[in-house]
Amino acid sequence: MANQSYKDQLNQSSDGQSQLQDRTTRYQNYINGQWLESSAGQYGQNRSPHNGELLGEFPASTAEDAKESIKAAKEAFPQWKKTSIQQRAVYLSKAAEILKSRAHEIGRDLSSEEGKTIAEGIGETMRAASILEFYAGEARQAVGQVIPSVNASTMIYTKRIPLGPVGLITSWNFPIAIPTWKMAPALIYGNTVVIKPADLTPKSVYHLVNALHEAGLPKGVVNCVFGRGSIIGPELLQSPDIKAISFTGSNQVGETIKEQAIKTGKKVQLEMGGKNPLVVLKDADIEKAVYIAIKGAFISTGQKCTATSRIIVEEDVYEMFRDRLIERTKSLKLGNPLDAGTFMGPCVSKSQQDTVLTMVEEGRKEATLLYGGTVPEQEELAKGFYVQPAIFEITSQDARIAREEIFGPVVTLLKVTDYNEAVKAANDTLFGLSASVCTNNLSLAQQFVDDIEAGMVHINSETSGAEPQVPFGGVKSSSDGPREQGKTAVEFYTQVKTIYMDQL
Incomplete structure (x- = not known):
């Protein structure tokens, strides 16, 4: 030729x-x-x-x-x-x-x-x-x-x-x-x-x-x-x-x-960028909150600027939420994105996979890895840029994985005492694109809308997702x-x- x-x-x-x-x-x-x-x-x-x-x-x-x-x-x-x-x-x-x-x-x-x-x-x-x-x-x-x-x-x-x-x-x-x-x-x-x-x-x-x-x-x-x-x-x-x-x-x-x-x-x-928080209050429907967290964090392999990357949970329901989140995440099917049964495909490139894996290793130094964060062992995925969804437990938002955008299937879990501490933690970021709260308390939901520093706010739905007829954008360093x-x-x-x- x-x-x-x-x-x-x-x-x-x-x-x-x-x-x-x-x-x-x-x-x-x-x-x-x-x-x-x-x-x-x-x-x-x-x-x-x-x-x-x-x-x-x-x-x-x-x-x-x-x-x-x-x-x-x-x-x-x-x-x-x-x-x-x-x-x-x-x-x-x-x-x-x-x-x-x-x-x-x-x-x-x-x-x-x-x-x-x-x-x-x-x-x-x-x-x-x-x-x-x-x-x-x-x-x-x-x-x-x-x-x-x-x-x-x-x-x-x-x-x-x-x-x-x-x-x-x-x-x-x-x-x-x-x-x-x-x-x-x-x-x-x-x-x-x-x-x-x-x-x-x-x-x-x-x-x-x-x-x-x-x-x-x-x-x-x-x-x-x-x-x-x-x-x-x-x-x-x-x-x-x-x-x-x-x-x-x-x-x-x-x-x-x-x-x-x-x-x-x-x-x-x-x-x-975004470092979008999902706040789960003690009166929330936990099963629905877990579903919202998984969709927001791991759909599209977490490669969304609006993806959920920080989950902040009131202490009364923290352990229940954490355990159910881990259980549900373990059941997610990774695989060929063209297969109908696949929940999560690969990272977009080797470079992006390397970035995610590097941040997981950084997270291990500052937080507790509860699940995932590794390359899958299945032979059929060996040629792809796959990473198991990762769940970290943190005690402080000073951890690097809680502050930097990772753009991959990685979330942090933080336990807080009440609504006020939850909002303070949610706002403790350079970004302000999207935020969500799970609650059945209408008053707190409305208060969250006013208190949260984000361009887009979701009540009882995932942080990701935007309809074409409404404005899209954030505050602070997001937009x-x-x-x-x-x-x-x-x-x-x-x-x-x-x-x-x-x-x-």
């Missing part, structure tokens, strides 16, 4: 895919309405975290590829801005229908590359379709105000105008939902897009972009450049033609993005900038223009 020309090696197609002679699927960037090879002709491998299976090859794009995508977004913006919001909605609705019609195929691909179960993969694909439908519906909602003037002959009103080309940098843990909840509001409000998907889960974003392509979206309105963030990111941050950056990922990277983006006058929206999702997304993707109209 080395003696053949590159084009001879490929059977080109119009949907961004091509086949190498060994039947490996190779995907292209999407720039200015076309599927294009990387300018350097280099590709990276996309592999399953379950068994290392090769799922495809994606471009290792260059700075030049990023510049071309920015140029395309800039050139497409004037016409897209003039396109009626109702027509923009048509494209989003069509893309939603395409995703729904292929939900099982896309969900399978998502699960194969990320490691979450097939049910979650299909569910996330349907969630992406719902997000597109929600923002298509926003085309029928008011996006401005009429404001009374002190002058009887003056009419004052506002309108929302798009920013221009925006850069989206997305994470691997919700590889189709997060790109959609950034892209859909950006598009409906008249912006053009350049997206840099996560290296570990590129195929999910390919499906989203391809759905928009098949829906007939005008060329240049959406551009997708696969590759390393260290190469693509600086181009988005430094280009004066990119007017805003929306990022989901680690705090360390987010703070660097914020610093660089502000220098060029960009709007910035950051969704970063920066306007909220994502729901009607509040308009705050980030538009700016306000005020008009004074007087009679002659």
Whole structure:
């Protein structure tokens, strides 16, 4: 194959895919309405975290590829801005229908590359379709105000105008939902897009972009450049033609993005870490509280910014809760995410598995490991990046595992004397994304809503989970900038223009 020309090696197609002679699927960037090879002709491998299976090859794009995508977004913006919001909605609705019609195929691909179960993969694909439908519906909602003037002959009103080309940098843990909840509001409000998907889960974003392509979206309105963030990111941050950056990922990277983006006058929206508490009060239904804890902590292998990572329990029910939690956790089935009976799949990568195992070892130095935290011994899981769910018992929140985001199936258990101590412990963190309380006391539930320092609060439900029609985001070090999702997304993707109209 080395003696053949590159084009001879490929059977080109119009949907961004091509086949190498060994039947490996190779995907292209999407720039200015076309599927294009990387300018350097280099590709990276996309592999399953379950068994290392090769799922495809994606471009290792260059700075030049990023510049071309920015140029395309800039050139497409004037016409897209003039396109009626109702027509923009048509494209989003069509893309939603395409995703729904292929939900099982896309969900399978998502699960194969990320490691979450097939049910979650299909569910996330349907969630992406719902997000597109929600923002298509926003085309029928008011996006401005009429404001009374002190002058009887003056009419004052506002309108929302798009920013221009925006850069989206997305994470691997919700590889189709997060790109959609950034892209859909950006598009409906008249912006053009350049997206840099996560290296570990590129195929999910390919499906989203391809759905928009098949829906007939005008060329240049959406551009997708696969590759390393260290190469693509600086181009988005430094280009004066990119007017805003929306990022989901680690705090360390987010703070660097914020610093660089502000220098060029960009709007910035950051969704970063969480160390989310579940508070279990003595009057709670213990069986339901255990169920909530397990779902919040171990679904998606704990790889959610909203995952439950700290469980704080009143002493009257602590031992009962602890013992039942361990018992239920032992029964969870780890395995191939594509198998229907699997509860928890692998970590997304070897690097992520190593991070989790390292934090488990750190936890052993400061806390009591009650269960798990090891690599499973089953032969069928030997090629994957699996970690048994880990439960630690701590006596102080000074423990590193109680303070740092692990992004894996690890929880800490802390016993407290009463509600006040529970809330104090829950708030003792740099993060403030999501929090939950299990209680049958309506007064304490309402008090918890007011006392807890978190952007999202759950009563008798898990810390994870968010519906597309409501705002998503946190306080403290968890988020920066306007909220994502729901009607509040308009705050980030538009700016306000005020008009004074007087009679002659």
